[in-house]
Amino acid sequence: MTLRVGLVGAGPWARMVHAPTLAAHPGTELAAVWARRPDQAAEVAAAHGGVACDELDGLLGRCEAVVFAVPPDVQADLGVRVARAGKALLLEKPVALDVAAADRLADAVDAAGVGSQIVLTWRYAAATRRFLAELTGTPLGGRGWFVSGTALGGPFVTPWRQAHGKVLDLGPHVLDLLGAAMGEIVEVRALGDPHRWVALLLAHESGAVSSASLSGSCPGPASAGVEVRTDHDRFALDTNAALDGTTFETVLDEFVRTAAGEPHPLDVHHGVHLQRLLELATRDLER
Numbered sequence: 001m002t003l004r005v006g007l008v009g010a011g012p013w014a015r016m017v018h019a020p021t022l023a024a025h026p027g028t029e030l031a032a033v034w035a036r037r038p039d040q041a042a043e044v045a046a047a048h049g050g051v052a053c054d055e056l057d058g059l060l061g062r063c064e065a066v067v068f069a070v071p072p073d074v075q076a077d078l079g080v081r082v083a084r085a086g087k088a089l090l091l092e093k094p095v096a097l098d099v100a101a102a103d104r105l106a107d108a109v110d111a112a113g114v115g116s117q118i119v120l121t122w123r124y125a126a127a128t129r130r131f132l133a134e135l136t137g138t139p140l141g142g143r144g145w146f147v148s149g150t151a152l153g154g155p156f157v158t159p160w161r162q163a164h165g166k167v168l169d170l171g172p173h174v175l176d177l178l179g180a181a182m183g184e185i186v187e188v189r190a191l192g193d194p195h196r197w198v199a200l201l202l203a204h205e206s207g208a209v210s211s212a213s214l215s216g217s218c219p220g221p222a223s224a225g226v227e228v229r230t231d232h233d234r235f236a237l238d239t240n241a242a243l244d245g246t247t248f249e250t251v252l253d254e255f256v257r258t259a260a261g262e263p264h265p266l267d268v269h270h271g272v273h274l275q276r277l278l279e280l281a282t283r284d285l286e287r
Contacts, residue, residue, distance in 0.1 A: 003256050004031040006059040006087070007050070008078060009069030010040035012155035013092070015047075018069050021248045023048040027256040032062040035070075060085045065115075065259040068092050071160040072168070076101040083108040088115040088259035090251075093172035094278060095271035097164070102275040106268045115258040116268040117251075120176050122224075123266060124250040127242035132180055137232030139182040139208035144174040146224040146239075151195070151216030165194025166216040167281055172274050174212045174226070175202070176266075177239070181228050182208045188277050190284035200281055 005028050007018055014035075022030040030050040035041040038054060045052040053059040056078065059066070065088040068075045076096035079089055089109065095118065096102040109116045122128050150156045151166065161169050167190070179185045183206030192198035200212040210228075227236040258264045 002029045003027055003065055003259055004029050004063045005090075006032040006034065006053075006063035006066045007044065007069065008034055008056070008059065008066055008075075008082075010035035010037065010044045011069060011158075014069035015044060016155075017248060018067050019044050019048040021252060022067065025249060025252045028252055032059040034059040056081065060087060063087065065090065065255070067255075071158065073097045073101065073160070076105050079105045080108040083112040083114050083116075086112055086114060088255070089117070089268070090255050090258075091116060091118045091268065091271060093118055093120055093176075093271065094168050094275055095268060096275060097160070097168070099272070099275050099279050102268075102272045106272050109268045115261060115264065116271075117255050117258045117264045118266045118268070118271050119251055120173060120266055121247060121251075122173055122177055122239045122242065123180070124254070125239070125242040125244065125247045126250075127244075128177070128237060128239065131226075131235065131237040131242075135181060135228060135230065135235050137230030139204065139206050140229045140231060141208055142178060142182050142210040142226060142228040143212065144178045144210065144226040145213040146170040146174050146222075147213060147215045147218050148222035148224070149216065149219050150222075152219065161216075165198070166214050167194050167198055167285070168278055170214045170216065171198075171200075171212075171278050171281065173224070173239070174214065175200075175274055175277050176270075177226050177237075178202060178210050178212065179204070181226060181235075182206055182210055184273075185277055188280040188284075190281035192285065194282075194285055198281070198285065 183204040187203035
């Protein structure tokens, strides 16, 4: 049975990724599109199917699940309405701009009993899953990095990213993967300028310590990955190279099951955990 999905948002990420993937996936149907700019919603719907809706309620009446491609603060507010309407949610990272809003969203999801899942892209790549499965030994230390020039120009120079820098934008990817590889992160320290370069020092529940580097202000090719040292060996992953044509298909494969009631490890509560870590880093940077 095909899952009827509504797309909230019609910006670059919706156009480049979500709309074409939803339209092409055999388990999903792009049923409706709503955006704050009706002309953009109409363009996406015309290109990929579905109905362009003037109001969010119109979209909710046409779908069983909702995919978000909007700024974090908008996602957190609208996500509460979507959950209360009984629709499963495929969320972007971060799930909100602050912990309070993330908590409200998680509470609404729990109260409604709907499924939730976050598009932490690296974690859906087959190469990432092999990397995590092949880790052996006790973690000693590690590092992660996500360095690019996305803040210098292009489709992802958006108001929320300009206002908050790259900790909220890139941080969830690196924190999530280091936590998966080395044990849950329990402490974060941060130094730097969120609009230039940020260095994080992370303490893991396992007792290991790792570091992370984040920047969107570097010209040249992007670089992203993780390296973990254990008492057995060295393990490394180039996360840019890990992404391939099957990654977003996997996202939707799993979202179909999430919408049907199967719990997902990358759910809204994982998003709240990451939000708390991001807030710890942000507080350090604001001192």
